Amino acid sequence: MRSSRFAVIVPALLLMVQLADAQTTVKAPKNKYTPKQDVELGREAAGQVEQQLPILNDGNITDYIENIGRRLVNAIPANQRYPEFQYRFKVVNVREINAFALPGGPMYVNRGMIEAAKTEGEVASVLAHEMSHVSLRHGTANATKAQKYEMGQMAGAVLGAIIGGRTGNVISQGTQFGLGTAFLRFSRAFEKDADLQGAQMMARAGYNPRDMANMFRTIEQQSGGSGAPQFMSDHPNPGNRYAYINKEAEALRVQNPVSDTRGFQEVQADLRQMSPAPTTEQATKNARNGPRGGTGNPPRTGAVARPSTRYQTYNEGDAFRISVPNNWREVPGNNSVTFAPEGAYGAVNQQNVFTHGAEVGLARNETHDLQTATDELIQSIAQSNPRLSRASGYERSAVGGRTGLRASLSNFSDATGRDERIDLYTALLQDGTLFYLIGVAPTNEFGEYQPVFRKVAGSIQFTR
Numbered sequence: 001m002r003s004s005r006f007a008v009i010v011p012a013l014l015l016m017v018q019l020a021d022a023q024t025t026v027k028a029p030k031n032k033y034t035p036k037q038d039v040e041l042g043r044e045a046a047g048q049v050e051q052q053l054p055i056l057n058d059g060n061i062t063d064y065i066e067n068i069g070r071r072l073v074n075a076i077p078a079n080q081r082y083p084e085f086q087y088r089f090k091v092v093n094v095r096e097i098n099a100f101a102l103p104g105g106p107m108y109v110n111r112g113m114i115e116a117a118k119t120e121g122e123v124a125s126v127l128a129h130e131m132s133h134v135s136l137r138h139g140t141a142n143a144t145k146a147q148k149y150e151m152g153q154m155a156g157a158v159l160g161a162i163i164g165g166r167t168g169n170v171i172s173q174g175t176q177f178g179l180g181t182a183f184l185r186f187s188r189a190f191e192k193d194a195d196l197q198g199a200q201m202m203a204r205a206g207y208n209p210r211d212m213a214n215m216f217r218t219i220e221q222q223s224g225g226s227g228a229p230q231f232m233s234d235h236p237n238p239g240n241r242y243a244y245i246n247k248e249a250e251a252l253r254v255q256n257p258v259s260d261t262r263g264f265q266e267v268q269a270d271l272r273q274m275s276p277a278p279t280t281e282q283a284t285k286n287a288r289n290g291p292r293g294g295t296g297n298p299p300r301t302g303a304v305a306r307p308s309t310r311y312q313t314y315n316e317g318d319a320f321r322i323s324v325p326n327n328w329r330e331v332p333g334n335n336s337v338t339f340a341p342e343g344a345y346g347a348v349n350q351q352n353v354f355t356h357g358a359e360v361g362l363a364r365n366e367t368h369d370l371q372t373a374t375d376e377l378i379q380s381i382a383q384s385n386p387r388l389s390r391a392s393g394y395e396r397s398a399v400g401g402r403t404g405l406r407a408s409l410s411n412f413s414d415a416t417g418r419d420e421r422i423d424l425y426t427a428l429l430q431d432g433t434l435f436y437l438i439g440v441a442p443t444n445e446f447g448e449y450q451p452v453f454r455k456v457a458g459s460i461q462f463t464r
Contacts (some may be wrong), residue, residue, distance in 0.1 A: 013061040023364035026136070026197040028080065029190075035082040035104075035139040040316070041140065042104030047331045049108070050342075054283050056093040056111060057305040057327055057342050064263045065109060066326070068124050071258075077197070080135035088312055088326070089132065095277040097219055101130035103139040111277045114124050116218060121202070121211030126200035128205075128213065138190045138196065161420055187237040196248055197243065198395070203252035213245040238379075280458065304343040307452045311459070313432045314339075319362060323459035325452065328357055334359025353415045356441050356449065357389045358456055366380035368402045374405050381438075387412040391421070394463060399427035399435070400460035413442070421446040423453040429462060431457035 054064070087105040095112040102108075107130055109123070117123045133139070162244040188192070195216075199209035238244075305327055312326040316337060340357025363380075365373040371394060382388045388411045397406035404427035413420045413421040421438040437460070441455030 011300075023200060024196045024248055024251075026132075026193045029138070029141040030144060031137050031141045032144045033137075035084045035137070038082075038134075038137055038140050039084050039086070039104035040317075042102035042106050043330065044104040045102050045330075049102070049106075050090075050329045051331070052284050053108075053280070053343050054093040054278070055329065056091040057269070058091075058270065059305075059308060059327065060116075061091055061267050062089070062327065063126075064267050065091055065114075067124070067263070068120070071205040072128050072201055075128075075201040076131065076135050077201075077296045080409070082135075083344070084313065084315070085134070087134070089127070091327075093277050094280045094283050096280055097128050097222065099126045101134045103134065103137065104291060105134055105136070107131065114267065115271055116222070117215065117264075118152060118218070119211055119214075120258065120261045121207045122215040122218070123264065124202055124205065125198065125209075125212035125215045127256045128201045128207075129194050132194040132197040132201065133186065133190070135180075136190075136193060137187050138194070140394055141190075142186070153296075189296065191242075192238040192244070195238070195245055199248045200252060203249075203254050203414075206254060206256045206258040208254055208257075209249040209252055210246055213242045216241050216245070231347070269363075284321075291332065305341045307341070307449065311455075313459075316360070318463055319429075320360075320463055321459075321461040322360060322456065324456055325357065333359075333361070335363070353413075354440065355413060355415050355424055357438075358440070358453060359438045361436060362429070363436060365428065365432050365434040370403070370405055370428050371424060373428070374407070374424070375438075377426065377434060377436055378407070378409070378424070385411050389420075397425060397457070399425050399437070399457055400462040401463070402427045406457075410443070416442060419443040419448075423450060423457075425457045426455075435460075435462070 053265075066089045068089060073087050087107060089109070091106050091114065092108050092110050092112050096110055097112045097116050099107075099109040099113050107127065109126060111129075114123060117126075142434040170260045195212065199212050202209045202212060250348055308325040308327040310326045311323040312328075313321060313323045314330060314337075315321050323340075324339040325341075328341050331338045331340070331345070336359055337360045338354055338357060340354045344354050363373070363377055365376075368376070374394070378388075378390065388409060390407060391406040391410045394405045394407050397404050404425055407424045409422035409424060411420050411422060412418075420440055420442050423437075425437040426438075427433055427435045437453070437457050439449065439456070441449035
C-alpha cells in the first residue's frame with residue numbers, strides 16, 4: 001500500500017514543480033531609496049493630484065473598487081509586502097481610459113477605464129498592473145537611475161507624468177513637472193514585469209489573468225479615439241502583449257474564482273446614469289480657475305459628501321497613526337496634515353481653508369504644561385480667525401492613550417458665510433511637543449460630524 005501511494009504522489013509533486021517553473025520569475029530592480037521614502041513621495045504627490053483632479057465621491061463605486069483592490073493586495077508576493085505601504089483606491093471622474101499608482105500605495109483608476117471594461121476581471125487587471133508597479137517599486141527605481149534629481153523635486157515630477165502629454169502644461173507652470181518622464185513613465189521592461197506579475201496576482205486573487213490580455217486589446221483597439229492614447233503613452237507596449245500575457249496565464253491556476261459579479265453590473269449602471277465625465281484637461285483647468293485656485297472666492301461647499309462609515313488608516317511619519325473616513329483625502333502641510341472630503345477646500349484672502357474635516361499636527365511647546373500650551377495654540381488660531389470664541393472650558397479626554405484636553409470653539413467662516421463649530425483635542429508627546437486635532441464643520445451640520453471627530457481622536461496611536 002505504501003509503495004502504491006508513493007507512486008501516485010510523486011507525479012503530482014513533479015507536476016507542481018513544473019507549474020512553478022513555468023511561472024515567470026519577476027524581480028524588483030535596483031533601488032537606492034527606502035520603502036519609507038516611497039511612502040513620503042507618494043503621500044506628497046497624492047496631495048497634489050487630488051487638488052488637481054476630481055475624485056468621484058460615490059460610496060458604492062469607491063467601495064466596489066476598494067473590494068477588488070483588497071483582494072489583490074492579499075495576492076502581492078510575500079517578499080514585496082512592505083509594512084510601510086498603504087494601498088488605497090480612488091476613482092477619478094475623468095473620461096480618458098487611464099489608471100495610475102503612486103509610490104507607497106495611493107492608486108487611482110479613471111472613470112473612463114471602468115466604463116470601457118467588459119468584465120470585473122478587466123477592472124481587476126488594471127489595478128493588478130498598477131499595484132505591481134508599486135510593489136516592485138518602479139517609481140523610485142526610475143529615480144535611482146536619474147540620480148541628479150533630488151527627492152524633493154519628485155512629487156511635482158510624478159504629477160506631471162500622471163497628467164502629462166497634451167494636458168501637462170495646464171498645471172506645470174513654475175514647477176519641476178517636466179521631470180515626470182524620468183520618474184513615472186515606465187520602460188517597456190518595467191511594463192512587461194508589471195503585466196506578468198499582475199497576471200500572477202490576478203490568479204491568486206481569483207481572477208482569470210486572460211482578462212488582462214483582453215483589457216489591453218480593448219485599449220489598443222480604441223487607440224484611435226480620445227483617451228486611449230494617454231494610457232498607451234504612459235504604459236508603452238513591450239510588444240506581443242496579448243500573446244505573452246495569455247502564455248503566462250497557461251501556467252497559472254486561478255484560486256477560488258470570483259463568480260459573483262453583480263457589483264460590476266451595478267457600478268456600470270450607476271456610471272451610465274451620471275453626467276458625462278470631463279476630460280482631464282477640462283478638469284485641471286477647472287481646478288486652476290475655480291475656487292481652489294487661489295482666486296479668493298469661497299469653495300463649493302454645497303457638494304460636500306457626508307462622512308463615510310468606512311475608515312482608512314494613515315501613518316504620519318514617525319509621529320502617529322490615525323484613522324479617518326475613507327472619503328476624506330489627505331493633504332499634507334508644514335507640521336500638519338488635513339483630512340477633508342472633496343468640495344471642502346477653498347481659498348479666502350489667498351489663504352487655504354477647509355470647511356469640513358480635520359487638521360492634525362504638531363506645535364512647538366516652550367516647556368509649558370498641557371493647558372498653557374493649548375491656550376497658546378488657540379491664541380495663534382484666533383490671529384487668523386478674529387471671530388473665534390471658546391464655547392466651553394476644557395474637559396479631560398484620552399488622546400492616543402494619554403491624558404488630553406478637549407475644547408469646543410465657535411467661529412464665523414468667511415468661506416461659507418456661516419457659523420461653524422470646532423472640536424479641539426490636544427495632548428503632549430514624550431518630548432513635550434503639542435499634538436492637536438482640529439475638527440471643523442458648519443454649525444448646522446456639526447451634530448453629524450462631532451461623533452466622527454470623537455472617533456478620529458480615539459483612533460490616534462502615537463509612535464514616538
